[in-house]
Amino acid sequence: MTNMLSAAAAAMLLTGAITAAQTTPASPRTQDGQVDLNGIWGVAPLPPAVKAGDSVRWLLPLKGVNPEGTDVFKGLDRWQVDARAAAPNKPEYKPELLQKVKELSDKQGVLDPAFYCKPQGVPRMGPPTQIVQTPGQVVFLYGASNLFRVIPADGRPHRADADPSYMGDSIGRFEGDTLVVDVTNFNDDTWLGSDGYYHTEAMHVVERLRREGDAIIYTATVEDPAVLAKPWTTTPRTLKRSTSASDALLEAPPCVEHDAPHIVTLDHH
Amino acid sequence: MNRRWAGVWALAGMLLGGVSMSAHHSFAAEFDINKPVTLSGTVTKIEWVNPHVYVFLDVRDAAGKVTPWSLSSLGPAAARRAGVTRSSFGQGETVTVLAYHAKDGSNFGFMRRMTFADGHSIELWLGDDAVKQ
Numbered sequence: 001m002t003n004m005l006s007a008a009a010a011a012m013l014l015t016g017a018i019t020a021a022q023t024t025p026a027s028p029r030t031q032d033g034q035v036d037l038n039g040i041w042g043v044a045p046l047p048p049a050v051k052a053g054d055s056v057r058w059l060l061p062l063k064g065v066n067p068e069g070t071d072v073f074k075g076l077d078r079w080q081v082d083a084r085a086a087a088p089n090k091p092e093y094k095p096e097l098l099q100k101v102k103e104l105s106d107k108q109g110v111l112d113p114a115f116y117c118k119p120q121g122v123p124r125m126g127p128p129t130q131i132v133q134t135p136g137q138v139v140f141l142y143g144a145s146n147l148f149r150v151i152p153a154d155g156r157p158h159r160a161d162a163d164p165s166y167m168g169d170s171i172g173r174f175e176g177d178t179l180v181v182d183v184t185n186f187n188d189d190t191w192l193g194s195d196g197y198y199h200t201e202a203m204h205v206v207e208r209l210r211r212e213g214d215a216i217i218y219t220a221t222v223e224d225p226a227v228l229a230k231p232w233t234t235t236p237r238t239l240k241r242s243t244s245a246s247d248a249l250l251e252a253p254p255c256v257e258h259d260a261p262h263i264v265t266l267d268h269h
Numbered sequence: 270m271n272r273r274w275a276g277v278w279a280l281a282g283m284l285l286g287g288v289s290m291s292a293h294h295s296f297a298a299e300f301d302i303n304k305p306v307t308l309s310g311t312v313t314k315i316e317w318v319n320p321h322v323y324v325f326l327d328v329r330d331a332a333g334k335v336t337p338w339s340l341s342s343l344g345p346a347a348a349r350r351a352g353v354t355r356s357s358f359g360q361g362e363t364v365t366v367l368a369y370h371a372k373d374g375s376n377f378g379f380m381r382r383m384t385f386a387d388g389h390s391i392e393l394w395l396g397d398d399a400v401k402q
Contacts, residue, residue, distance in 0.1 A: 049351040054389035058343075058351045067396025070303055073296035073369075073379075076395060109295045117319075144346055145319075253345045256318040259299055264372045267295035 027177045027211040032135045034153075034174045035211045040130045042216075042239030043247045077267055084195060091197050091222065091232035104196030109266050111196075113189050117255035119147060121166035121190030122183050123205050123220035127239055130249055131209075138172050138179060143249035151181055158184055164201050166190055181207040192222060192232070200226045214241050300341075300379040304370035308338055308378075311363050317355045320344050324358055324380060326366060340368050340380040343393065357391055358383065 028036040050057040065075030093101050104111055114120045125147070128140035136154035141147075153172035162169050162185055169185040183205040191197050203224040210217045221233040310328035322342040327335050348354070364385055368378030382392040 044350065049353075051352065054385075054387075055391070056351065056353055056357070057392045057394050058348075058353060060393065060395045062396050065396040067394060069396070072395045073300060073302050077295045077297050109298050253318045255320060256316065256323075257320075258323060258339070259321065259341065262371045262373050262375065262377060263295075263298045265295075265298045267298040 027213075030133055030135075034133070035177045035179065036133065037131045037138065037179055037209060037211060037216060038133050040242040040247050040249070042127060042129065042237070043242045043244075074267075080194070084193070087235070089233075089235045090195075091192055092229045093197075093227055094229050097227055101196040101198070104191075104198055105194075106196075107266055108194055108196060109263055110260075112191060112194060114191070115257070116260065117257050118189060119145065119166040121186070122149075122168055122170075123207065123222060123234060124190060124192055125167070127207075127209070127216070127218040127237060138181075141249060144252050145255070146252045153179070158182075164188075168203075168205065177212070178208055178210040181209070183207065198227065199224045202226050215239060216241075296379065299371060300369040301372045302369055305381075306368050306370050306378060308366045308368060309363070310335075310338070310366075312359045312361060313337070315355055315358045315360055317345050319346075322348060322358070324366075324383070326364070336376060338368075338376045338378065340366060340378050342380050353391060359385055362386065 030036045030038070049059060060076070062072070062075040062079060065071055109115075114124070119125065125142060125145070128149070129143040130141040132139040132141065136152065138151045138153050140149040140151065142149075147167070149167055149170055151170040151172040153174065155173075156171065158169050158171055164185050164187040166187060166189065168183040170181050170183045172179055172181045174180075186199070186201055186203045186205075188199060188201050188203075190199070192199060199222070203222060205220055205222050207218070207220045216239045218237045218239060219234050221231055222228065223231045308326060308328045310326040312324060313327050314323075314325040316323040316325070322345050324340045324342065326338045326340060328338050329335050342348070345355075348357075362385060364383050366378075366380055366384075367382040368380045371377040371379075380393075381395075382390055384390040
């Protein structure tokens with residue numbers, strides 16, 4: 001009898017589990033019940049390289065560019081400009097500021113703050129390369145630049161004792177499978193992108209990191225009513241989780257700017 | 270374009286675009302593609318830094334006069350992923366370098382190829398023909 005009851009209970013549990021799995025496939029959870037975002041995310045694939053003995057030919061294929069010709073550098077520069085121009089999703093500035101954005105963009109080669117080893121800041125720096133979660137707190141690590149963000153997720157408000165900064169002041173909260181990060185208190189020494197997209201210290205950013213299976217979907221929404229005609233949300237990026245030991249974060253070499261004194265034209269990049 | 274190289278294009282797009290580790294300036298603003306230079310000398314220093322790796326070379330001319338040059342390359346993270354490490358750049362070795370001279374005329378260039386005494390080389394291949402390698 002006991003066995004029969006146990007079997008029935010097990011069957012009910014099993015049925016319940018299957019029903020739950022069919023309706024909402026549960027993302028992995030941490031011990032405190034939040035969606036588990038721990039891990040290394042969005043590692044770039046290996047670039048193409050051809051090896052012959054000790055020789056390495058490191059390939060940067062540039063469509064329509066003759067490798068022996070004289071348009072190699074222009075092709076290299078044009079690659080990103082063309083990609084950005086083709087992207088339909090751009091921040092929309094107030095009409096009276098479009099000329100200023102164009103002027104900044106035209107002089108981007110010398111005016112872009114990120115050229116001088118300053119942090120690209122939130123949101124231009126993109127999603128973290130590693131996330132470490134502890135109860136009530138999420139830590140974002142940016143392996144490429146040795147930067148970090150400690151994000152309280154315990155209900156506390158923004159802190160009032162910090163100076164404006166490149167990455168701003170972040171607080172997090174969990175909404176189901178999504179970590180929502182609210183960021184304020186920015187300085188105005190970053191751009192949103194390479195094309196002169198400046199902002200003010202009033203900028204407010206909301207990042208969303210939604211776990212979907214073995215990936216995180218990352219977006220950032222930027223509000224800056226002083227310059228933007230309407231809030232701008234970045235194109236969602238899908239970050240796959242890495243399990244390879246070789247992807248463990250390393251100390252990034254420091255940023256040392258040698259090029260600025262040698263820049264003699266305003267070619268855009 | 271066949272499927273295999275379509276994949277390479279996608280990789281290159283990520284390499285140059287979405288995953289850029291630091292903001293890079295324009296190459297055309299700094300280096301003159303019409304002024305390739307071939308330099309032979311000894312690697313005196315390798316600066317493994319962002320946003321570009323720098324190699325310093327003492328170039329000795331026929332009369333024995335030594336002129337120091339510095340050479341820019343791509344970024345260290347992209348190099349590492351391509352299997353090119355700091356030790357690949359031959360500290361203390363005598364090498365021959367193909368570079369593009371800086372537009373400001375200083376002894377500075379963008380390094381495209383470094384060839385070692387034993388004949389092996391590290392080369393950055395830029396352009397469409399890459400798909401035929």
